[in-house]
Amino acid sequence: xxxxxxxxxxxxxxxxxxxxxxxxxxxxxxxxxxxxxxxxxxxxxxxxxxxxxxxxxxxxxxxxxxxxxxxxxxxxxxxxxxxxxxxxxxxxxxxxxxxxxxxxxxxxxxxxxxxxxxxxxxxxxxxxxxxxxxxxxxxxxxxxxxxxxxxxxxxxxxxxxxxxxxxxxxxxxxxxxxxxxxxxxxxxxxxxxxxxxxxxxxxxxxxxxxxxxxxxxxxxxxxxxxxxxxxxxxxxxxxxxxxxxxxxxxxxxxxxxxxxxxxxxxxxxx
Amino acid sequence: xxxxxxxxxxxxxxxxxxxxxxxxxxxxxxxxxxxxxxxxxxxxxxxxxxxxxxxxxxxxxxxxxxxxxxxxxxxxxxxxxxxxxxxxxxxxxxxxxxxxxxxxxxxxxxxxxxxxxxxxxxxxxxxxxxxxxxxxxxxxxxxxxxxxxxxxxxxxxxxxxxxxxxxxxxxxxxxxxxxxxxxxxxxxxxxxxxxxxxxxxxxxxxxxxxxxxxxxxxxxxxxxxxxxxxxxxxxxxxxxxxxxxxxxxxxxxxxxxxxxxxxxxxxxxx
Amino acid sequence: xxxxxxxxxxxxxxxxxxxxxxxxxxxxxxxxxxxxxxxxxxxxxxxxxxxxxxxxxxxxxxxxxxxxxxxxxxxxxxxxxxxxxxxxxxxxxxxxxxxxxxxxxxxxxxxxxxxxxxxxxxxxxxxxxxxxxxxxxxxxxxxxxxxxxxxxxxxxxxxxxxxxxxxxxxxxxxxxxxxxxxxxxxxxxxxxxxxxxxxxxxxxxxxxxxxxxxxxxxxxxxxxxxxxxxxxxxxxxxxxxxxxxxxxxxxxxxxxxxxxxxxxxxxxxx
Numbered sequence: 001x002x003x004x005x006x007x008x009x010x011x012x013x014x015x016x017x018x019x020x021x022x023x024x025x026x027x028x029x030x031x032x033x034x035x036x037x038x039x040x041x042x043x044x045x046x047x048x049x050x051x052x053x054x055x056x057x058x059x060x061x062x063x064x065x066x067x068x069x070x071x072x073x074x075x076x077x078x079x080x081x082x083x084x085x086x087x088x089x090x091x092x093x094x095x096x097x098x099x100x101x102x103x104x105x106x107x108x109x110x111x112x113x114x115x116x117x118x119x120x121x122x123x124x125x126x127x128x129x130x131x132x133x134x135x136x137x138x139x140x141x142x143x144x145x146x147x148x149x150x151x152x153x154x155x156x157x158x159x160x161x162x163x164x165x166x167x168x169x170x171x172x173x174x175x176x177x178x179x180x181x182x183x184x185x186x187x188x189x190x191x192x193x194x195x196x197x198x199x200x201x202x203x204x205x206x207x208x209x210x211x212x213x214x215x216x217x218x219x220x221x222x223x224x225x226x227x228x229x230x231x232x233x234x235x236x237x238x239x240x241x242x243x244x245x246x247x248x249x250x251x252x253x254x255x256x257x258x259x260x261x262x263x264x265x266x267x268x269x270x
Numbered sequence: 271x272x273x274x275x276x277x278x279x280x281x282x283x284x285x286x287x288x289x290x291x292x293x294x295x296x297x298x299x300x301x302x303x304x305x306x307x308x309x310x311x312x313x314x315x316x317x318x319x320x321x322x323x324x325x326x327x328x329x330x331x332x333x334x335x336x337x338x339x340x341x342x343x344x345x346x347x348x349x350x351x352x353x354x355x356x357x358x359x360x361x362x363x364x365x366x367x368x369x370x371x372x373x374x375x376x377x378x379x380x381x382x383x384x385x386x387x388x389x390x391x392x393x394x395x396x397x398x399x400x401x402x403x404x405x406x407x408x409x410x411x412x413x414x415x416x417x418x419x420x421x422x423x424x425x426x427x428x429x430x431x432x433x434x435x436x437x438x439x440x441x442x443x444x445x446x447x448x449x450x451x452x453x454x455x456x457x458x459x460x461x462x463x464x465x466x467x468x469x470x471x472x473x474x475x476x477x478x479x480x481x482x483x484x485x486x487x488x489x490x491x492x493x494x495x496x497x498x499x500x501x502x503x504x505x506x507x508x509x510x511x512x513x514x515x516x517x518x519x520x521x522x523x524x525x526x527x528x529x530x531x532x533x534x535x536x537x538x539x540x
Numbered sequence: 541x542x543x544x545x546x547x548x549x550x551x552x553x554x555x556x557x558x559x560x561x562x563x564x565x566x567x568x569x570x571x572x573x574x575x576x577x578x579x580x581x582x583x584x585x586x587x588x589x590x591x592x593x594x595x596x597x598x599x600x601x602x603x604x605x606x607x608x609x610x611x612x613x614x615x616x617x618x619x620x621x622x623x624x625x626x627x628x629x630x631x632x633x634x635x636x637x638x639x640x641x642x643x644x645x646x647x648x649x650x651x652x653x654x655x656x657x658x659x660x661x662x663x664x665x666x667x668x669x670x671x672x673x674x675x676x677x678x679x680x681x682x683x684x685x686x687x688x689x690x691x692x693x694x695x696x697x698x699x700x701x702x703x704x705x706x707x708x709x710x711x712x713x714x715x716x717x718x719x720x721x722x723x724x725x726x727x728x729x730x731x732x733x734x735x736x737x738x739x740x741x742x743x744x745x746x747x748x749x750x751x752x753x754x755x756x757x758x759x760x761x762x763x764x765x766x767x768x769x770x771x772x773x774x775x776x777x778x779x780x781x782x783x784x785x786x787x788x789x790x791x792x793x794x795x796x797x798x799x800x801x802x803x804x805x806x807x808x809x810x
Contacts, residue, residue: 017582038296062297062300062403063299128759128772129775183289220348232399453558
C-alpha cells in the first residue's frame with residue numbers, strides 16, 4: 001500500500017467537535033505535515049462503541065486506498081485495554097481494541113492487526129486519560145507517513161469483536177436487525193439489497209418493524225408523502241426505514257441507542 | 271480560470287456536521303487529492319433551500335478565484351430534478367437545480383450553467399438517496415482538478431430560481447425584506463448600504479420591523495446597551511437587525527424559517 | 541521561527557461551526573494557499589473571553605513550532621479595542637487585545653506582542669462587525685506565509701490581561717481554583733500535578749469542592765463507578781474533577797460560565 005504524498009487521515013470520536021479533536025490534529029500534523037485531515041463523525045453518543053463501528057462501516061469503500069482511519073470511542077482509556085492498528089480493505093484503522101472495528105474486521109478475511117506496543121510511536125508522556133492524542137493520533141500519523149505497521153507491535157490475532165448480527169430466514173420471513181440510527185433518526189439495518197431481492201424474487205415487499213408495516217420499497221425519500229414511514233435501500237444499498245421529513249427514531253419513542261437489535265421482517269406481498 | 275495546485279472546494283449542506291459530509295470529502299480527495307476542503311455551513315435547517323442560498327450569497331467575494339462551491343440541500347434527490355454546475359463570479363457552484371444558487375445567478379449577468387448529464391464524472395453506482403456523494407462531490411472534484419465544465423453536459427439556460435425580493439420605495443419609505451436569520455438570531459435584509467444612504471441623504475434613519483422601531487444606525491454591536499434592538503450595516507454592508515447580546519429572532523417569537531419576507535421599512539428621521 | 545511550506549493555522553471562536561468560520565478560512569487560503577487549517581473550538585459561549593483563553597492554554601505544547609493560532613472572541617469589535625499578534629512559546633497568536641491570550645502571555649517571559657496597525661495586512665474594506673474575517677484572518681495568513689510580525693505595527697507592551705488565579709497554601713490546605721468546564725462538564729483547575737504531589741508528600745489526597753469531598757486520586761475515569769465524583773490529573777497534568785459517565789457541572793446545578801473561581805481544596809489524608 002504505497003503512501004501518496006497527501007495521505008488522508010480521517011477522525012471519528014465521541015468528543016464532540018472542538019478542542020480535543022483539534023489537539024489530535026495538531027499531533028498528526030506535527031508527525032506527518034502532509035496529512036489531509038477529514039472529520040467523519042464526532043457527535044457519537046459518549047462511549048457508544050457500537051455507533052462508532054457503524055460509522056466506520058459506512059466509511060469503507062468511499063476513501064482512497066491507503067487512507068488511515070483514526071477512531072476514538074474509548075470508555076476503557078487508562079485501563080488495560082489494548083490499542084490496535086488494523087490493515088483491512090486496503091486501508092488502516094487505528095484505535096482502542098474494544099470492538100470499534102468489528103464490521104471492518106468481519107468484512108475482510110485478509111485483515112491483519114497489530115497491538116500498539118512500541119512507545120517510540122507514541123507522544124510522551126502518555127496521558128492516562130487521552131490516548132486519542134498521545135497514542136492513536138501519533139500512530140495514525142506514522143502510518144500515514146508510511147510506517148510499516150509490523151513495527152508497532154506483535155500481531156494481534158484476537159481483536160475484541162462486538163456481536164454483529166446477520167440476517168436469517170424464519171419460515172416465510174427474512175429477518176434482519178436494526179444496527180443503529182443516523183442523525184436524522186433513520187433506522188439502518190443489516191439487510192443488503194442483494195439479499196432482499198433474492199428473497200423476494202420479484203414479489204412486492206412487506207416490511208415490518210415494531211408493529212409498523214410498510215408496503216413496498218421506495219426509490220427515494222421524496223416518493224412518499226411527508227410524515228409517511230417508508231423503506232428504501234439507502235446510499236449503501238442497505239434497507240433503511242425512515243419517516244419522510246421526520247425522525248422515525250423519535251416517532252417510535254426511542255433514543256438512538258435503543259434501536260439496536262430491533263427486528264426488521266421482510267415478507268413477500270401479493 | 272486556471273486551477274492552482276491547491277484548488278479550494280467548499281461544502282454547504284443540511285446534513286449536520288458528521289459522516290455524510292466526511293463521505294463527500296473522501297470522494298473529492300479520491301478524485302482531486304490536492305483539493306483544499308473548507309466547510310461553509312452544514313447546520314442548515316433540513317431541506318431549507320432558501321437558507322442555503324443565503325449562505326452561498328454571503329460566501330461570494332471572499333474565496334479566491336477558481337474556488338468550487340459544492341452545496342447540497344436537496345429535497346428532490348432521487349426525483350427528476352436536474353443537477354447543475356454554474357460558473358459565476360469567477361467561481362464554480364455545483365449542486366441540485368432547485369434555486370440554491372439563485373443569488374449567485376442573479377448577481378452575474380455572465381453566469382453560465384451546465385446540466386450534470388455525463389455519468390463518466392459521477393461515482394458509480396449512483397445512489398438514489400445521496401447525490402451529494404455520488405454526483406455533486408465527484409463533479410466538484412473534477413472541476414477543482416481543472417475539468418472544462420462544458421464536458422459535464424448541455425448548457426442549462428433556465429435554472430430554477432427562487433423568488434428573491436428586491437427593495438422598493440413606497441411613498442416616503444424604503445421597503446426592504448428580511449432574507450433570513452443567522453445562527454445568532456440576527457435578521458439579514460436585502461438593503462445594501464449604498465441604497466440606504468442614497469435614500470436617507472444624510473438624515474438619521476428610522477428602521478421599523480414587526481412593530482419595532484429603531485432610531486439611528488449603529489456602527490457596531492457594542493454601541494448599544496445589552497438587550498437593545500439595533501440596526502447596523504453588517505460585514506457584507508447589508509442592513510441587519512440584531513438584539514445586542516441576544517437573539518432577535520427568538521425575541522420576536524419566530525423560528526429562523528419564519529422571518530423570510532418580513533418587511534423592513536426605512537424612513538428619514540429629523 | 542522558520543515557516544515550513546505547510547504552515548498550520550488554528551481557529552478558535554464563539555461563532556459556532558459554520559459560515560463565519562468558513563469565511564475566515566477563505567480569507568486565509570486566499571493569502572496563504574498552503575496553510576493547513578485546524579479548528580480548535582467554535583462552540584465557546586458567546587463572548588466568553590475566559591473560556592477562549594482556557595482553550596488556547598490547552599492547545600499550547602501540542603502544535604508544531606511556527607503554528608499560528610487565530611482566535612476571535614470579540615465583544616468589543618468595532619470599538620477602540622486593539623488587535624494584536626503575539627509571539628510566545630514558539631508560536632504566533634492573533635486576535636483581539638482583550639485578555640484572550642492571558643495564559644500564553646503569562647507562560648512565556650520572552651513573549652512579545654505587536655499591535656495590528658498596518659492596514660496593508662488587512663482585508664479591505666474593514667467591516668466594523670467582523671474583524672475575524674477582515675483583520676485577524678488576513679494577519680494570521682500573512683504570519684503563516686512568513687511575515688515578520690514587527691511589520692504589523694508597534695510593539696504592544698501592555699496587553700490586556702484577565703485575572704488568572706494561582707494556587708496558594710492556607711494553613712494545612714492547598715487552595716486552587718476552577719478555571720472552567722469542558723464540554724463534558726468536567727471541571728478544570730489550576731492545580732498542576734507537580735505542585736499537588738509536592739504538597740501531599742506521599743499522603744493520600746482529600747479534594748473538596750462546593751461541599752463535595754473526594755478521597756484519593758484516580759488514574760483514569762474508568763477507575764471509579766459510574767455516577768461517582770472523582771479527581772484525577774487530566775491529559776494536561778492538571779487536577780480535574782469529573783462525574784464518571786456524567787456531567788459534574790450540571791450535577792452541581794451550575795452553568796459552565798459559573799464555575800470559574802470555585803475553590804478546590806487539597807489536603808493530606810491519613
